Amino acid sequence: MQAFEAVQHYFNKGADELGLDASLRKLLVQPERELTVQIPLKRDDGTLETLIAYRVQHNSARGPYKGGLRYHHHVDLDEVRGLASLMTWKTAIVNLPYGGAKGGVTVNARDLSKEEKERVTRKFVDAICVVIGPDLDIPAPDMGTGHEEMAWFMNQYAKYHGFNPGVVTGKPVEHYGIPGREEATGRGVGLLTLKTLSRLGRKADGATVALQGFGNVGSHTAKFLTEAGCKIVAVSDHTGARRDPAGLDVMALWRHTGEASSFVNNFAGGEAIPAEELLELEVDVLIPAAVGGVIHSGNANRIKAPIVIEAANAPVEPEADELLYERGIVVLPDVLANAGGVTVSYFEWAQNRQFYRWTLDRVRGELDRTLTHAFDSIWDRAKERDRSLRTTAFTVGIERVAKATQLAGLG
Numbered sequence: 001m002q003a004f005e006a007v008q009h010y011f012n013k014g015a016d017e018l019g020l021d022a023s024l025r026k027l028l029v030q031p032e033r034e035l036t037v038q039i040p041l042k043r044d045d046g047t048l049e050t051l052i053a054y055r056v057q058h059n060s061a062r063g064p065y066k067g068g069l070r071y072h073h074h075v076d077l078d079e080v081r082g083l084a085s086l087m088t089w090k091t092a093i094v095n096l097p098y099g100g101a102k103g104g105v106t107v108n109a110r111d112l113s114k115e116e117k118e119r120v121t122r123k124f125v126d127a128i129c130v131v132i133g134p135d136l137d138i139p140a141p142d143m144g145t146g147h148e149e150m151a152w153f154m155n156q157y158a159k160y161h162g163f164n165p166g167v168v169t170g171k172p173v174e175h176y177g178i179p180g181r182e183e184a185t186g187r188g189v190g191l192l193t194l195k196t197l198s199r200l201g202r203k204a205d206g207a208t209v210a211l212q213g214f215g216n217v218g219s220h221t222a223k224f225l226t227e228a229g230c231k232i233v234a235v236s237d238h239t240g241a242r243r244d245p246a247g248l249d250v251m252a253l254w255r256h257t258g259e260a261s262s263f264v265n266n267f268a269g270g271e272a273i274p275a276e277e278l279l280e281l282e283v284d285v286l287i288p289a290a291v292g293g294v295i296h297s298g299n300a301n302r303i304k305a306p307i308v309i310e311a312a313n314a315p316v317e318p319e320a321d322e323l324l325y326e327r328g329i330v331v332l333p334d335v336l337a338n339a340g341g342v343t344v345s346y347f348e349w350a351q352n353r354q355f356y357r358w359t360l361d362r363v364r365g366e367l368d369r370t371l372t373h374a375f376d377s378i379w380d381r382a383k384e385r386d387r388s389l390r391t392t393a394f395t396v397g398i399e400r401v402a403k404a405t406q407l408a409g410l411g
């Protein structure tokens with residue numbers, strides 16, 4: 001199933017719960033605006049390459065559009081559309097005053113030098129700056145982008161519209177960013193993993209975890225869960241996977257992938273395993289934190305973990321989601337599990353608009369409170385109505401967006 005169709009599938013299940021009529025469904029499903037642009041990239045060797053980039057603004061009923069920028073070679077319009085609509089439901093589910101958007105450039109970020117990345121980012125801003133702004137659409141990091149790209153983004157935007165740090169979130173802390181944004185998505189994933197374990201009567205201490213992806217989200221999730229007493233027994237990235245039933249040395253892996261800029265395949269700890277095997281290990285918790293579509297109808301019946309936490313966006317395909325639900329496997333959906341990033345982005349945006357600084361303690365406290373509230377209400381409602389966490393989360397999000405749409409009128 002294509003990315004946008006998959007989100008529509010989940011949307012329809014939530015809309016069915018609410019008895020939403022067909023005309024309102026159509027309005028809420030269609031993106032409000034889609035932009036496809038070209039990015040001329042002058043390579044370091046002087047050659048010219050033309051890249052394609054997208055910004056999809058899905059819905060703004062509850063506030064300015066909000067969503068990340070992805071630099072990845074698989075990016076296409078359908079994927080960006082799917083991810084943009086996912087953001088609409090995510091911001092509504094955690095009750096942030098935002099709509100949903102997403103952007104992306106079809107390019108392998110690892111093939112670009114730092115200078116080339118900067119040129120791509122600035123050209124992207126040149127192409128989309130008319131539809132971006134602190135009250136209009138606020139990008140953030142996603143796969144292949146981080147705080148450096150956000151700093152270039154803000155700087156380039158200022159050349160058109162003047163200084164305004166609230167145009168983008170995920171900026172460096174020293175440059176109008178907020179402490180705790182870098183760790184926020186992983187911290188949120190970790191926090192909600194602990195809550196899921198606790199609601200299922202399982203102990204965090206000694207719980208075994210397999211983690212796919214060791215980028216921003218995966219590495220911070222691993223650190224948080226290790227500190228909470230969990231054992232990260234397997235980790236993978238795009239180069240390979242390592243396993244140690246006694247628990248991998250997560251901080252050594254941090255140094256290896258961070259300071260040493262290396263990859264999982266040549267990490268000295270544990271033993272190498274085929275990357276696909278990681279998903280099928282007998283562990284307490286499986287956390288896909290890399291790309292979409294990794295759990296599908298072909299491998300869903302081989303998943304042995306009783307808990308799957310969707311740290312990545314859309315890692316479980318809809319057919320697989322049904323199979324896991326039938327087997328009693330608890331899936332914490334992406335729209336809730338990885339909402340920590342956009343939540344702290346909201347704090348950063350609010351801080352920028354007030355020219356005020358938050359402390360790390362305050363950021364963490366408010367993040368924990370926001371996610372706990374969303375998690376508890378969705379968990380309780382799912383149990384009361386005997387629905388999956390995903391369908392319940394979508395129901396809550398759709399209810400809020402539909403209400404805002406109706407209250408504003410169509411005038």
Ligand SMILES: NC(=O)c1ccc[n+]([C@@H]2O[C@H](COP(=O)([O-])OP(=O)(O)OC[C@H]3O[C@@H](n4cnc5c(N)ncnc54)[C@H](O)[C@@H]3O)[C@@H](O)[C@H]2O)c1
Nearest residue numbers: 142143144185213214215216217237238290312313338341
């Ligand atoms: N960064 C955020 O704040 C944020 C917020 C919400 C959701 N997400 C989602 O989380 C996921 C990861 O984002 P990120 O920011 O950590 O990206 P990143 O670019 O920092 O890291 C991606 C990681 O995934 C690995 N990877 C890529 N392909 C793989 C494969 N086929 N198998 C195993 N590993 C693979 C990479 O090697 C890398 O370790 C994405 O789905 C993203 O949309 C990110």
